[in-house]
Structures are given as structure tokens and as C-alpha cells.
Amino acid sequence: MLSIGEMSRRTGVKVPTIRFYEDKGLLEPAARTTGNQRRYSHAALDRLAFIRHARDLGLPLGDIATLISLEGATGATLDRAHVIAQRQRDRLRARIVNLGKLERELDRIAGACDGHHDGPCAVLHAFGDHGPCAGDHRNNDQGNDQGAPRGTR
């Protein structure tokens, strides 16, 4: 049986985050000691590692919950897991293409200012000016933040 701190150390998921996952139903409520502290099985450890990994891959918690609910399922139900993986990969692909466009534009903007500061700033102008970028770098990105900033680890 593992304490919550032990779980945290082994998976790299912060302690409050573990409690948060329990609250959201991603982890089953842990068993408790007589003093009300959580104690986890190794199965729970595996589950937390699974969640962690899926989060690293950018899956939203809702999708992760779906994957968990599919555990132990067989047959056609499992197509849903496949669909989630594919959808996430496609989201990521679209996002990479989009970010590539943004990068090129930021290049242009950063390059617009190369040291001579006389008149109004070219960088500021470039930020305001949407013309030079072919026009469609808009980020109509659905879904959540792929690869969330979760603090430094």
C-alpha cells in the first residue's frame, strides 16, 4: 500500500493533482487508514501512470475517462479507443501545421526590427499588420491545450 506522496514520487504527478483526479472520478477513491489517509494499491499506481502518460500526450481528462471506462472491454466497443487516439493524432497534426505558419510570421515580425530604432517600431507595426501573412493563420483550434503546461518537472 502506497501513500499519496509515494504515488506522487513514482509517477511525477503532484499530490494535489492526484486528489484532483480522484475528485474528478479518474481515480477511484482510495482506501483510507484509520487516520483518514489515502492508501493506494499497485493497480492504482498503474492507473495513475496511465493518466499521466495520456495527459502528456495532450488528451483531455474527458477522453482519458472514456479510455478508462473501456478497460476490460472487448469487441467493437474498443473502436472508441482507436478513434480517440486517431483524433488526438489528427488534432496534433493540424496544430503543428498551424504553429508552423505562426512561427514563420513571428520570424517576419522579429526580423522587422534589426536594431535601428529611429521612427515608430517595425515590430509593433508588424504585429498590427495582418496583411503580409497569407491571411489564414488563424488558430481555430478546437479541443483543449495539447500538451498542457503543468509547471516545471
Next chain:
Amino acid sequence: MLSIGEMSRRTGVKVPTIRFYEDKGLLEPAARTTGNQRRYSHAALDRLAFIRHARDLGLPLGDIATLISLEGATGATLDRAHVIAQRQRDRLRARIVNLGKLERELDRIAGACDGHHDGPCAVLHAFGDHGPCAGDHRNNDQGNDQGAPRGTR
């Protein structure tokens, strides 16, 4: 003078979001009609377009506020604008590299399941299994969400 709805139509920024920007100090409080409705100048329209564009490029509102405060400045102060653009470009670059790794892994996961659903699902196993990926696709991405999901536009 433009109504808030007109501003929204012309920039693609939603009405509540415009009010939100005002609240956050990115837009100066608009003039009001006798009936308390906001009326905007064309300068305000330009400013909103600027914000919109910078947001599309993934700049956090704090950075945008800094850029705005630099408007009209000259000389060395403007280096700050340059630094913001470069920093953002670098964040984006790092992020693209990282997302590329994630994409390859999702490819592996999605590929793990190719139709035959007999035993336990390979996709689920692949999500749980961190081994095959060289190990360091972790997303220790600092900074905010580059290219925010702002709903469908």
C-alpha cells in the same frame, strides 16, 4: 462611431470578449451613449485588431499589454518589443519540436490497433506503456497556450 457588435463583426472578436479586454485594461473604456452603450472610434478598432492578431500569434495578454504600452515609444525601450517577438518565436519552435515527438507516439498508439479486437486492447495498452517512446516526450512546456482555443470562428 461603432457599436460593440460592429466591432465584433469587423474583427471577429466576440462581444463578451471585447468587454473582457476592456475590463483587463487592454482597451480603453469606450465612450458611452446617453443610454450607456459603448461607442468605439476607428482607433479602437485598430487596437482591437492588433490584440486579435497578437492573440492569434499566441501572445499572452500580459505581453500584449506591454506591446501596447510601447506604442509611440522610441529608442532603446523598443528592444522590449523585439524581445517579446523573439521569445514567442522561440517558444513556438520548442513547442513544435515537442509536438512532433508526441505525434510520432500517437501514431504508434493509433497503429497498435488495426481492427482485430480479440484480447485486451492494444491501444489502451499503448497508452499505458511509456516504454517504447524514447522516454522524454514529456511536455515541460512553460508559458501559456500558444494559439488558444477560442471557440470556432
Next chain:
DNA sequence: CTAATCTCTCCAGTCGCTAGAGCTTCAAGG
């Protein structure tokens, strides 16, 4: 004048955490 559309303010919710307050429990050393 009336009906339809806009706009107003305020509040609550989203997502995935993170941090703090103020308290209790646990394990190890003396």
C-alpha cells in the same frame, strides 16, 4: 407605436490544475 434586435451588468462555468490556511496523523529518535 411596436416589435425585433442589441446592449447593458452581473454572475457562474469551463479546463487543468496550483497554492494557501488551518488542522490532524504518522514515523522515527530520544
Next chain:
DNA sequence: CCTTGAAGCTCTAGCGACTGGAGAGATTAG
């Protein structure tokens, strides 16, 4: 056995960048 300090508990609030709804008032077209 007692103390000490780390680790745990619950609860609440906050982040960023919005989004949506309620219920009221303003404006505009016919």
C-alpha cells in the same frame, strides 16, 4: 512514552482567457 517534523487531511480561492446565461434597458426599422 513523548516529542518533533514531515506528510497528510479538507476546504476554498485563484490562474488565464474566455464563454454563456439571466433579466433588464436601449436602439432601430417598419
